[in-house]
Amino acid sequence: MDVAGFWAMIERSAQETDTRAERVAWLEERLSALPVAEIVDYQTWWTIAANRGCSWDMYAVYWTLMGSGSSDGFEYFVSWLISLGREAFETVADCPDAAVDLPQVQHVLELERSFFRGYRRVTWSKDGKFRLTRLTRRRREIWTREEWPEFELLEYVTFEPYKKATGLETDSLGDAVRARGVKSKFPSLTYHAEPDGAEWDFGDEAEFIRRLPRVARHAGVTQ
Template sequence: METDEFWALVEASADGARTPDERLAWLTDRLAGRPAAEVVDFALRLDELRGPVDTWRLWGAALLIFDGFCSDDSFFYFQTWLIGRGRAAYHRVLADPDALADLPEVRRLAGRPMRDWAEDELPDWECLDYVADEAYERITGEEEGLDDAVEARGRELRCSPEPVDEAWDVRDSNELAHRYPRLAALFPLPGRGRAPVWETATP
């Protein structure tokens, strides 16, 4: 499975799906109908696409959306959520994280406290990470067999963020406003009118 086919599957999963769970079920069923080697390919393509967006540049943007609460796990699954938006959105945000402000899914969250966000609105798609595991188990009957298959190819899947770009103080409100003017216009900046609360790794 090449990258083009990966994107085609991810984007097709949104057709007619009303919830993230419906997309996941569709993807799992489609993958489970393919050879096991293609399921491994899917997992590897997902991992490869994670790399370019595993950056402090994107983490800072995610912090604005999450009102300063964006742990390692939250950012890790924010990456899969972004991949789930499709190829065009992924590449726009990769080039400029402030382009998140153009996504309808992000704009719908603006001006609303996180406690009012519905579960299927959260910019977090953790379960996309498990689609290949479930499909592989269905095909082979092997629990956790996907990891062994990936290792047999000389690879290891990421399990947490490890940004490799230049670190900067993602807690600096002025820097956030400078780097992400459109997002800052949609979401209140930490420290303006209230005490900031941060939940993230420190660069």
């Protein structure tokens, strides 16, 4: 399986299903019909894609959209970005600031505005978190799991197919990927990501505006 085949499978899984659970099951079924080498191919391309999304600037985008963040949540956010397909993912992987222009992210932002109806972001604190001034307790709607911008289970679709095909535990799948010279920047056991680039303070307004001007405008970050 080459990179085009990997993305074709990701995108077709979205076209052929209506829910995330169905999508995961669809991928597991298709992967189970493949030779072991192609299952490893898929996992290798997944890891390469996820690594492209693992940067400090992308972490800042995730932190801003969610209002806070964690290393494992960031990993699942990158998985969600991969689920959007090759064109969308590669656009934001090359330019995290472009994430706010994706229709899917715009939908998340609209849900956020609906969920926090009666709330207003008023400051960007030095600890990198938003402070919200509450005007009313009413909320118009609750987000569903289908809309949440994290997709953890999409990461695991190779596990059962690989175990069935080899009789081995999934640790050996990671070994097979590393044997190809690809190491994940999202260690699954430690939950400590290793993002690309130098770590920076998300509360540094000048740096935030310099790195992510469109995200900064959305967040109301000004000097």
